[in-house]
Amino acid sequence: MWVGDKGGEERVFYAHSLPGKQPEEWHMLEEHLLAVARIAQQFAEEFDAGEWGYIAGLWHDIGKYSDDFQRMLRLPEGEDAHIESRPGRVDHSTAGALLAEKAYGARFKPFERVLAYAIAGHHAGLSDWVGSLNGRLLKEDYLAQVYKSIPEKILNQQFPIKRPTPAMPPNPLSLSLWIRMIFSCLVDADYLDTERFMEPEKYNARKGYPKICALLPLFNEYIKRLISVSPKTHVNKIREQILEQCISKSKNSPGIFTLTVPTGGGKTLSSIAFALHHAAKFDKNRIIYVIPYTSIIEQTADILREIFGEVVVEHHSNVDETDSSAENHKSRLACENWDAPIIVTTAVQFFESLFASKPSKCRKVHNIVNSVLILDEAQLLPPDLLIPIIEAIKELQSNYGVTFLLSTATQPALSPRRGVDFIFPGIPNTIEIIDNPSSLHESLKRVQFIFHTNAESSMSWEDVAGELQGHETVLCIVNSRQDCRTLFRLMPAGTIHLSALMCGAHRSRVINEIKKRLREGIPTRVISTQLVEAGVDFDFPVVYRALAGLDEIAQAAGRCNREGSMFRGKMVVFIPPSEPPPGHLRQAAEVGRRILSALSEDDIPLHAFTDFFRELYWVKGDELDRHKVISLLQNDPKMRYSFRTAAQSFRFIKEHGYPCLVRYGEGGELIDRLCILGKERFLMRRLQRYTVQLSEWHLKRLLASGEVAELEVSPGLYMQVNTLLYREDIGLCMLDEIQTITHDDLII
Secondary structure: OOOOOOOOOOOOOEEEOOOOOOHHHOEEHHHHHHHHHHHHHHHHHHHOOHHHHHHHHHHOOHHHOOHHHHHHHOOOOHHHOOOOOOOOOOOOOHHHHHHHHHHHHHHHOOOHHHHHHHHHOOOOOOOEHHHHHHHHOOOOHHHHOOHHHOOHHHHOOOOOOOOOOOOOOOOOOHHHHHHHHHHHHHHHHHHHHHHHHHOHHHHHOOOOOOOHHHHHHHHHHHHHHHHHHOOOOHHHHHHHHHHHHHHHHOOOOOOEEEEEOOOOOOHHHHHHHHHHHHHHHHOOOEEEEEEOOHHHHHHHHHHHHHHHHHHEEEEOOOOOOOOHHHHHOHHHHHHHHOOOOEEEEEHHHHHHHHOOOOHHHHOOHHHHOOEEEEEOOHHHOOHHHHHHHHHHHHHHHHHOOOEEEEEEOOOOOOOOOOOHHHOOOOOOOOEEOOOOHHHHHHHOOOEEEEEEOOOOOOOOHHHHHHHHOOOOOEEEEOOOHHHHHHHHHOOOOOOEEEOOOOOHHHHHHHHHHHHHHHHOOOOOEEEEOHHHOOOOOOOEOEEEEEOOOHHHHHHHHOOEOOOOOOOOEEEEEEOOOOOOOOOHHHHHHHHHHHHHHOOOOOOOOHHHHHHHHHHHHHHHHHHHHOOOHHHHHOOOOOOOOEHHHHHHHOOOOOOOOEEEEOOOOOHHHHHHHHHHHOOOHHHHHHHHHHEEEEOHHHHHHHHHHOOEEEOOOOOOOEEEOOHHHEEOOOEEOOHHHHOOOOHHHOOO
């Protein structure tokens, strides 16, 4: 039994209390430290750093050997005493960081700070050196308060830790990423052992996933069935050839591969074939499929789930949980640390986690080690962050056993071929899977391009609408939500609208309806923003595209004559009366216009994409690391890093907008339940499918008119108040659009 003063019985220290239980049933601190050490060691051994993981785990909670912490455990709120980031909690992480400095500072300076960063941040997150960690390491009294109480087996169990082997050639992110990996191992180990003791049912629900090699027969059987029932068209024969090349190249040693296949060439299944065969041959732990947009991730996950069942884990913001019991579902738990054979996630989730500072986001990072990572539509990576992304890719491949497959329709996106290596430090020694990408590009040509891209050939929206009405079935893709609304108003009744002012549940329903109409040959006119350009398998005979970058135009062309059912589809590129949004999109459109204007053929040859990316990256210049992320994390002889500042700077989407819950479908009922029950986690998850992101300008107008209101139960989250504000045809309205509503448009 623990005794508060220094005399009396032998003292017993606890890591966690249990509500309603006597101290004798609480989590013993020594047991917790040894368990976390073993788990973190196991994780870190994947990248030859098991000793570092063990010491980080062993010392992470030694600050709990303090009288103050043990007293706090006995208070009514003691069950949360270990969450030191909450006001009034005892700092129990600084002591372990100080012990690392004391024990290893003389022998390994400055590498003892690897442990200091990880241990000090295991609750609050990886911090900046200046103004945070350096100040904490001056508080030696934190260690003095607990030093005499630490058992010998904890205090003196030191490994002969090895220095990290420097990357060859040196990578500017080598040491900071190494610290992040150790941190990830520690955080996940700490979460898991705490959960094992406090929530054993939840912990046990994590178990039972098969090895990845067991999935290969399922895939082979699926492909065999698919080929047997697919029509023997020219396009399908080419898709089979692409599949065969992917399987053949999977035998190559781990590295960085590129897959250059035009849109509609079957990249999803072919890339999975490569990943599975490669993982089986080289004993990789998992496949991580990274997709550019949340709007298309569900489609890919559904395909993979049809093949592999519930081993496929979706991790993105639109996962729809149907009830509170889903909280303990195995796949939901696997989202926390990616401990599953197949992960499907977004580029935002993947790369922001890789540069994050918060424990909950970093927890999964160590499970990227020894994986096969498919980066779909690699050309869509944000140019403002391109250099830190490329350096992270190179480091993960060189020192963490990650095989990358960079999938793109517009070669080259990241590879330093054909002279683009002088623009930015590209990825050397990549292996192209397709034997002759130019020949494949020619053989999959299914579209005749018509370019109205001379500077003087701008079309009015009325002209565009007039041309579209000359086609019974046509898709027109424009550059903004406002352009989409403007053109839609000029179209006849029955035209379909698609934009991000429609919530996810609404968009999914409309996309499925469009696919059904196309299959059945029903005349279908669609006006859409770019959200249909990657991964939405539309097959229109005619597609119009407002001027944009060549990569976006190629994606739009992939929605035209996708299955090759006609000799040539018709793809019209036009200059709209409004400019693209400022910044990268406008720069890309201008570069695209110059290149298209110089073409003398009705196609975009593969070399034009080389010219496009070369000129675009030259225009960007220093803005390929616009927020100076590399300078915040680059190798430093004194280990002075700015993890928290880098995490704040590394954002895929700078304008996240303001989330507004809408009364579409069951959204209204869910909003009402939220107002009554408060921020229940299962409600918040389900409401993600009924959310629209508003600009600041749009939100201010709707707030001023009382059409939307801020939720009292969740400040910063807004909800639709006026039932007329959301329409079946266009989604969330602007104020002037509310007046044009008819009875048939109402959302009941």
